[in-house]
Amino acid sequence: MHARTPRVAAVSLLACAAAASVASGGTVAGKLDLPADLGAPPNLGRAFIPRLDNPLIPVRPLDPRPAMVVVLEPASGELPAGKPTTVTWDLRGESFARPVVAALVGDTIEIRNQGRGAPVLIADGAPQLLPKKPLNPTDRVAFTPTTAGLVDVVDTSTPHLRGRAVVLARGRYAYPDAGGKFEFLDVPAGQWKLRVYYAPRSLGGAATPAGWITGVDEAITVGSRRADVTVKLPPALPVAP
């Protein structure tokens, strides 16, 4: 009994040391620098007459940031597999709280209906992910992607209720705020690559192209100190799968 006590203590100490070494990563913060002129918001279809600019003030320009995910990937090697988590995705009436949500392979994406309707959500192109049935108010439905990629979640009864889930194979992700700022906490020290995934809104019919914004692969060395980065996005936000 007495002989085992020092061994257990030693193992516990090593485990705590190892955990402390991972948790003691740095912070990566930054801002997305949008191109100067992104133009008008996309034409969301038209009815009997074309949309008209209001005569009082200029219309708002396109804001792509809600459709972007900033991803931090290790430059080499693999990250130790983390514990799968559940990503909640709120559905608020006629739209999702976030038009684009991110998750890692193995994570569970849970959709919570906080609206008043009962849409029938499906995963476009991956019918096995979501059962085709109405999602009643306050109800929730979850799915677990097993492969990396983009999952388009669409309401079969409306053309406007669309959400896009970016499933990442590895790395970390963050959402830019209204000002384009983002932050990664507790990033393990080492070489990382920062990328931006852009999944613009689909408009009723076929899904609009989505992917990694080209020319935005930022190499970042993460240490114990905070790393700040400004990501300058190219004009027209070209993407590649």
Next chain:
Amino acid sequence: MFWSKIWLFLLAAAAALAFTVALLAPRPAQRARADDERQRLVVACDVVNIQLKSAARSQIDVAGAFARQPGVVAALAQASTADAIELGSSKAARELVLQTIAGVSGTRPDFAILVDSRGRVLARAGSAGVVDDEYGDTLGGRFLVDDALAGYLRDDLWRIGTRLYRVAGAPVVRGGEYVGAVIVGNAVSKQFAEEVMRPLGATIGFYVKGELAISSSATVLDREVFTEYGKLAQSPADLATDCKSGQPFVATSGKQRMATVIARLPGEARFDDAFFAVYLEETPTQGLLATLDQVRKDDLSLASFPWIPIGLAFLAALALGLVVMALEHDRPVRRLAADAVALAKGQGERLPEERHRGKLGSVARSVNIHVDKLAREARAARRDLDQLLGPADGSGAALDLAPPPPARPVPPPAEFRFQGGAMGGAPELDLAPVAPSAARPAAPPPRPPAVRAKTPAPVPPPAPVAPPPPQALDDDILASLSGARIPAPPPPEPDEDTYFRQVFDEFVAQKARCGEPTAGLTYAKFVDKLRKNKDDLMAKPGTIGVRFAVYVKDGKAALKATPIKDA
């Protein structure tokens, strides 16, 4: 008759042509009417789109005016800064919306919704049953709401439940910032459908999600409309061209046949398979009778119908037909009839063939052939007698005692018929009584049926033949030709010998007067010749007796046999 036939052919051709025209005439009119209906449908379809655009413009104006209401601006500015929509602020905003709707002149919106800058509903208000009083939910995400929050004025077409709503949105601006949006909407109602169709005289139905949402009439078209929409929905063409490029088709509703054209509806409702159908009751196929049924009294008035030319044409055709008939039929027949009567009266020996052409000429020739035949036979009979009895050759012989030439085969007279001869049996003699010709009735009396005896019946004495009246043509002719003295009428058959004896005596006496020898002229031989000659003449149809006359020819005694014809 040639021109009569031509005229009949022309009339028949004209009648057939007129009938064909009467049957065909309604068809081009029917096609033209169908084309007009289709064109009318296309125009109606275009007009519907124009009216929908006009209504959308009016709605946007209402939404813009709504968004400029100070109370609305203030309420939305306050709501946009709040973390959550409070019940109190929502109620106040709802009252404000109702007041604003009531103040709208013209077509008031059925509902209005205030949306803050985050897309949350501050208040809903409107007609009962259209919207509820819920608040706080997110309406952002709808294309129209997002556009309005971005600063655009626009319209859209929404499906809510099974109904369609025309909606318009306008941004709400305060202090140079967008603080929300106003959404106004009107249901696509029966009243709206009727107003759209009123100037067009057609019917419209709005469809969404495979169901009829609303129609301007009770007529419901389903099957064919959805079938046609299934084809149209695949079309990549612009929705605005549906009316012009769409082909009208026939849809049925019960027994009604409706010419129909469909066009897709735009906006969000497009993704709910929204479309509208404009239809007109198809004009029934107009046949000849249906066309005649639609003739009105005015159509037959003298002012609008060419009665006079038609009447003149009818009279001209009738007159021409009558003239042709008179020239080719009536007059030639009358001419032939007159010639026949003249022939019957003895005013000529033959029918003048040259005066008759065609079939009537053939009739005249046939009659003349028969007349000629009779004349030849009469001459032949006379020649036979001359050869028998007369001094035809001047030799002075009072009677030719030489055997007679072989007699021509002569058909048996009508009164004598041999029966059963062909079978080899004994011929049966059927002796019909010869009607006396003395009375010459207007019509011959019916002959009594023949009596057939199984055993040879005793031959009855021939009926006494009355002498023909002096006006009988044959007698007149023969008498005028010969000037001979006609002996007394032939005695009855039992006295034939007496008659022949009398003739023989006269002949002998005449020969003596002429200084001709009578030696060798025996009564028996004379009688044989007479009987043979009589039999030959009696074989002619219609001959009921033979008279013999003694006369002088070329200074010599001669004998003539004259057949007595039946009346």
